Amino acid sequence: MPKSSKAVAVAENARLTVRKTYKLYIGGKFPRSESGRTYLVDGDNVALASRKDARDAVVAARAAQSGWAGATAYNRGQVLYRVAEMVEARRAEFTALGVPAGELDAAVDRWVWYAGWSDKIAQVAGGANPVAGPFFNISAPEPTGVVAVVAPAGLLGLVSVIAPAVVTGNTTVVLAADPQIAITLAEVLATSDVPGGVVNILTGRYAETAPWLAAHADVNALDLTGVEHAELAAELERAAAGTLKRVIRPPAGGIDLSADPGLKPMTALLETKTVWHPKGY
Template sequence: MPETSAPARLSVRKTYKLFVGGAFPRSESGRTQLVDGDNVALASRKDARDAVGAARKVQPAWAGATAYNRGQVLYRVAEMLQGRRAEFVALGVPAAEVDAAVDRWVWYAGWADKIAQVHGGANPVAGPFFNLSAPEPTGVVAVIAPASFLGLVSVIAPAVVTGNTVVVVATTPQAAITLGEVLATSDVPGGVVNVLTGRPAEIAPWLASHDDVNALDLTGVDDPELAADLERAAAGSLKRVIRPTTTPLDFTGDPGLRPMTALLETKTVWHPKGF
C-alpha cells in the first residue's frame, strides 16, 4: 500500500442568515445570493416588515433603559468585537479598520450618559417657570449602510446609543452578519439592531415608505436618484432623513454630534414655580 499522510481536516463553514429580533432566521423568501463563495440570505420586503416589527417591539424598553446601562452594553460590544478581531480580518476587513471600529463603539458608549448634557438643559424663560429641554430617541431608524465595516459601525452605534432601534440594510453580508453575532452576544436586547442582507434598491423603498419607521439614514446610498426617491417616499410619514454625503465617505475622523442629534427629538417641559 502506498504511504499517505492523514487527510487535511475539512473545516466547517458558517451559514450567513439574517439577524432579526435577536435571532438568525433565513429569508422568508427562501432566496440566497452567492457572495465570495457563500450562499448568503437575500432579504425580502417581508423580512423588512418583520425587522421593523422587531425593532418597534423592543424600542420602548431600550429607550427606557438607563443611559448608564446603554453605555455599558455598548462598551460590552466593543469588548466582544475586540475578541473577534481576527475573524473580521479573515473576512477581509483591514486590521486597522477593525480597531477603529472597536474604538468607535467605545466612543459612542461614552456618549450614552452625556448627549443629554450637551444637547439639552435648562431654559431661562421670562416667567415663574421651570423649563427644561431634554433629547429623546425618535424611534425606529431604517439605515442603508455604507459598504465599509467602520462605516457600518458608524451608522449603527449613534442610532442605538441614543435609544433608537435600527433596521440595517447591509451590502457586505459576511461582515454585517458577523457583527450581528457580536451584538447577539453583547447584552444588546434582541431587536435593537436588525441586519438585513440584500439589495438596497429592492428593500429600501419598503422601509422608506413604512409608516412605522421614524427615521431613514441614507448614508450608504451611492445612487443619487435612488436617494431622492427614498427621501420622497419617506416624506409620506415625515420621517427624519439623513441624506448621503456629497463628498466621498470617510469615517476615520471625529464623527461629531450630528449622527446622534439627527435621530433625537427634543422635549421641553414647563412647570410653574410657586409656594
C-alpha cells in the same frame, strides 16, 4: 496500518468542511429569508432579504424600542462597551474577512467613544431655558424611534451608523453592504447583552428592500449614508415624505468615516421635548 485505521484516515481525508451560511439577524435571532433565496459572496451562501423580512425586522425593532429607550443611559453605555470588547476579542475573524487592522482599531474605538456619550448627550443636547416668569422651562432629548439605515461598506461604516442610533435609545433596521462582515457583527451583538430587536440586519439588494422601509408607516427615520446612487436616494426621500420621516442624507462627496464624527450623528436622531413647570414660592 490496520484496516480500521486506514478506513478512518480515508474518512478524515474525504470529509467536507461545513460551509457557513450567513443568515439574517432579526429580533435577536438568525432566520433564513422567508423567501428562501440566497446568493453567493466569496463562495459563501448569504440570505437575500425580501419585503417580508424587512417588515418582520420593523416589527422586531418596534417591539424592542420602548424597553431600550427606557433603559438607563448608563446601562446602554455598558452594553455598547461590551460590544467593543467582543469585537476586540474576535479580531482574527474580522481580519480573515478582509477588514484591515487600522479599520478594526477605529471601529472598536468608535464603539467605545459612543458608549462614553450615553450618559452625557442629554446634558449637551438639552438643558434649562431662560424664561421671563415663575416657571422652569426644560428641554430634554428623546429618541426618534425606529431608524432604517442603509449602511456604507466596511466594519467602520456599520459601526458609524449603528452606534449613534442605538446609544440614544433608538432601534434599527440595517441594510448591509458587506454581508459577511455585517452578520459577523450581528453574532457579536447577539452575545453582547444587546436586547433582541435593538439592531436588525438584512442582507441582499438594498435597492429592493429600502423602498419598503422608506415608505413604512412604523419607521420614524431613514439614514441614507450608504446610498451611492443619487437617483435611488431621491426616490427613497420621496417615499419617506409620505409618512413625514426625518431623512439623513450624506453630503454630495460622501462622508469621511475616519474623521471625528462629532455629535451630529446622535443629535440627528433625537427629538426635543420641552416642558414648562411652575416654580414654588
